[in-house]
Amino acid sequence: MPILKETIKVDLGPRSYPIYIGKDFMEDADLLRPHIKGRQVVVVADENVAKLYLDSFCSNFRSEFELLEIILPAGEINKNLESFSLIIDNALGAGLNRNATFIALGGGIVGDVTGFAAACYQRGVRFLQVPTTLLAQVDSSVGGKTGINHALGKNMIGAFYQPEAVLADVATLDTLSKREFVAGLAEVIKYGLIIDRRFYQWLLDNIELLLARDFSALTWAIRRSCELKAQVVSQDEREIGLRAILNLGHTFGHAIENSFGYGYFLHGEAVAIGLVMSSALSSKRGWIEESQVEILCDLLDKIGLPSKLPEGVSPEDFMRVIALDKKSTDDGLRFILLRDIGEAVVASDVTPEEVLGLF
Amino acid sequence: MPILKETIKVDLGPRSYPIYIGKDFMEDADLLRPHIKGRQVVVVADENVAKLYLDSFCSNFRSEFELLEIILPAGEINKNLESFSLIIDNALGAGLNRNATFIALGGGIVGDVTGFAAACYQRGVRFLQVPTTLLAQVDSSVGGKTGINHALGKNMIGAFYQPEAVLADVATLDTLSKREFVAGLAEVIKYGLIIDRRFYQWLLDNIELLLARDFSALTWAIRRSCELKAQVVSQDEREIGLRAILNLGHTFGHAIENSFGYGYFLHGEAVAIGLVMSSALSSKRGWIEESQVEILCDLLDKIGLPSKLPEGVSPEDFMRVIALDKKSTDDGLRFILLRDIGEAVVASDVTPEEVLGLF
Numbered sequence: 212m213p214i215l216k217e218t219i220k221v222d223l224g225p226r227s228y229p230i231y232i233g234k235d236f237m238e239d240a241d242l243l244r245p246h247i248k249g250r251q252v253v254v255v256a257d258e259n260v261a262k263l264y265l266d267s268f269c270s271n272f273r274s275e276f277e278l279l280e281i282i283l284p285a286g287e288i289n290k291n292l293e294s295f296s297l298i299i300d301n302a303l304g305a306g307l308n309r310n311a312t313f314i315a316l317g318g319g320i321v322g323d324v325t326g327f328a329a330a331c332y333q334r335g336v337r338f339l340q341v342p343t344t345l346l347a348q349v350d351s352s353v354g355g356k357t358g359i360n361h362a363l364g365k366n367m368i369g370a371f372y373q374p375e376a377v378l379a380d381v382a383t384l385d386t387l388s389k390r391e392f393v394a395g396l397a398e399v400i401k402y403g404l405i406i407d408r409r410f411y412q413w414l415l416d417n418i419e420l421l422l423a424r425d426f427s428a429l430t431w432a433i434r435r436s437c438e439l440k441a442q443v444v445s446q447d448e449r450e451i452g453l454r455a456i457l458n459l460g461h462t463f464g465h466a467i468e469n470s471f472g473y474g475y476f477l478h479g480e481a482v483a484i485g486l487v488m489s490s491a492l493s494s495k496r497g498w499i500e501e502s503q504v505e506i507l508c509d510l511l512d513k514i515g516l517p518s519k520l521p522e523g524v525s526p527e528d529f530m531r532v533i534a535l536d537k538k539s540t541d542d543g544l545r546f547i548l549l550r551d552i553g554e555a556v557v558a559s560d561v562t563p564e565e566v567l568g569l570f
Numbered sequence: 571m572p573i574l575k576e577t578i579k580v581d582l583g584p585r586s587y588p589i590y591i592g593k594d595f596m597e598d599a600d601l602l603r604p605h606i607k608g609r610q611v612v613v614v615a616d617e618n619v620a621k622l623y624l625d626s627f628c629s630n631f632r633s634e635f636e637l638l639e640i641i642l643p644a645g646e647i648n649k650n651l652e653s654f655s656l657i658i659d660n661a662l663g664a665g666l667n668r669n670a671t672f673i674a675l676g677g678g679i680v681g682d683v684t685g686f687a688a689a690c691y692q693r694g695v696r697f698l699q700v701p702t703t704l705l706a707q708v709d710s711s712v713g714g715k716t717g718i719n720h721a722l723g724k725n726m727i728g729a730f731y732q733p734e735a736v737l738a739d740v741a742t743l744d745t746l747s748k749r750e751f752v753a754g755l756a757e758v759i760k761y762g763l764i765i766d767r768r769f770y771q772w773l774l775d776n777i778e779l780l781l782a783r784d785f786s787a788l789t790w791a792i793r794r795s796c797e798l799k800a801q802v803v804s805q806d807e808r809e810i811g812l813r814a815i816l817n818l819g820h821t822f823g824h825a826i827e828n829s830f831g832y833g834y835f836l837h838g839e840a841v842a843i844g845l846v847m848s849s850a851l852s853s854k855r856g857w858i859e860e861s862q863v864e865i866l867c868d869l870l871d872k873i874g875l876p877s878k879l880p881e882g883v884s885p886e887d888f889m890r891v892i893a894l895d896k897k898s899t900d901d902g903l904r905f906i907l908l909r910d911i912g913e914a915v916v917a918s919d920v921t922p923e924e925v926l927g928l929f
Contacts, residue, residue, distance in 0.1 A: 296651065303722040306894055331690075334717060334728045335808070358693060363662040369693045370729065449694070535665055 222445040240271030249310025257285040260317040298328040318344035319351030326357030330372035343383040345395025349436035394479025408553030456555040460485030483516040599630030608669025616644040619676040657687040677703035678710030685716030689731035702742040704754025708795035753838025767912030815914040819844030842875040852908040
């Protein structure tokens with residue numbers, strides 16, 4: 212029997228939606244059915260997730276709906292215009308109309324590409340997220356950021372487009388590789404650092420349980436992460452101000468992903484290094500203790516996440532990529548820094564020298 | 571000296587914006603400047619409009635802004651993913667950030683592609699419309715529909731994305747070819763037919779003045795068209811209901827454009843034929859007099875717009891294209907019909923036989 216543990220509401224007025232968190236949802240369509248409108252449903256998964264879940268997931272819908280299954284090639288390198296076009300071409304080829312519902316089944320990459328395709332298909336159709344990785348469950352499936360990468364930068368083409376519902380089945384995390392699983396923990400840690408000191412302490416205290424994928428500990432970590440993200444997003448859907456704090460470590464992270472080529476580092480791994488770089492910069496400003504940077508590095512080491520840049524990164528190349536990041540403005544580099552543990556701020560006055568000082 | 575004749579407000583809450591209508595704006599940046607935010611401006615035009623206006627238009631901005639000029643190949647056949655990518659690639663290549671402003675200078679095609687690129691660039695940047703064709707001034711630049719065509723259908727990929735302002739310079743209409751100019755009149759006539767019987771009568775009475783491109787008559791026709799469109803759009807931005815009436819003639823029109831290949835008919839020409847087909851269907855239902863269909867055909871003949879399908883169109887192929895149109899639903903074909911002159915309705919119960927009866 213499926214276990215529904217939690218329902219969190221993302222409060223966005225007419226675009227509000229629920230996040231369902233629980234276990235063994237995958238073969239139960241009851242939660243999603245009310246969020247589907249027309250008779251046409253398309254389920255998008257990558258080749259890895261398709262092998263594991265596509266058939267059982269789709270079996271819930273086949274009798275009731277006209278079902279189209281689309282399988283994308285896996286990996287960040289395929290979060291691109293070709294995958295976007297693959298979805299659009301197939302949906303048009305199958306004659307899907309404006310009442311169709313797009314469902315993303317998988318990790319953050321499939322969610323981002325499918326969400327962007329849903330945003331653009333006939334100027335917007337219904338969209339549901341069924342995240343199957345920790346990173347997608349705690350971060351990318353919530354908040355409506357969708358998009359694809361460009362050779363010149365990550366997520367450079369996209370839309371703010373909210374799903375109708377998010378269904379996070381914790382049971383799917385059992386099938387993740389260790390590498391994939393721990394990458395998601397980087398985003399969980401981020402929420403503690405930016406906005407909830409007590410949650411950060413809880414993570415430090417309970418990291419062994421999380422690494423053992425204990426159901427209750429995981430459910431709590433996912434729930435708290437989603438709650439914190441929902442709080443921020445509902446105050447600033449389109450990242451005019453506050454929402455930027457969710458990007459702690461991400462300007463560095465994106466530059467790392469871009470410098471090494473998409474796919475070399477997992478997104479969460481690059482973010483982990485970025486969290487340390489942002490913390491180190493905050494510490495150099497005297498905002499947090501140097502010991503806090505060490506505590507963070509120890510935590511990442513224990514988890515098995517990288518905490519520093521590999522040898523051989525050229526600071527100049529790195530700066531060039533950072534300058535193109537969405538988070539740059541006319542006035543200079545904008546970084547998220549830590550005023551304190553649990554208190555992130557937007558700093559628009561970071562100098563190139565401060566960044567170069569981290570090398 | 572530029573003459574500002576009218577300012578119309580499109581009322582969409584936080585997304586409201588003005589439409590400025592007047593003459594000889596093209597070398598005056600004062601109206602647009604308050605709508606530009608950052609220091610980076612990109613102006614997109616097609617190769618034809620670029621020759622006429624790009625240099626003089628851009629000369630207003632060069633001293634104050636970091637300016638990028640992008641020239642697209644002309645024609646409906648280029649309203650596609652390649653043109654979209656050309657804009658994105660160039661903008662990223664030039665290092666444009668999220669504060670950049672995209673300006674579409676030209677007809678409906680450039681406006682639609684540029685608007686969609688602005689909607690997607692880094693998940694959305696500011697966007698201004700400077701329409702230089704009658705069709706763009708009365709229709710496509712107003713209301714936030716942006717997008718590109720797909721081999722399987724027109725406007726199948728896109729977004730609802732409102733501009734910050736629309737600047738319609740009636741003087742630019744002087745340089746339009748007769749064919750291009752009269753194509754825009756099809757949309758003007760549409761507004762009369764769907765929602766304003768008196769305006770339709772005014773068009774019948776003043777068609778000679780319009781064809782002579784009389785400034786006052788044109789300004790009034792553009793103003794009234796924009797007002798009527800703004801009224802409808804502000805009640806139903808995302809085409810859940812009422813807005814669909816703006817598609818009178820368009821389901822037929824899109825099928826005509828698609829059947830003959832994009833570029834064979836201008837959009838307005840295909841719409842003209844579509845208006846007659848919709849009127850004929852309405853008349854067969856007994857909703858309007860057959861004489862009204864004749865009056866419309868006479869008006870189109872006088873203007874030099876086509877009023878019937880060319881020989882050799884296969885009704886079966888035509889029906890296939892119609893079935894894929896966005897305006898089709900799970901329940902059947904949805905057409906806009908005329909209950910009366912000046913009163914359009916959405917009819918979801920049109921049978922294939924009724925459509926085939928028009929051949």
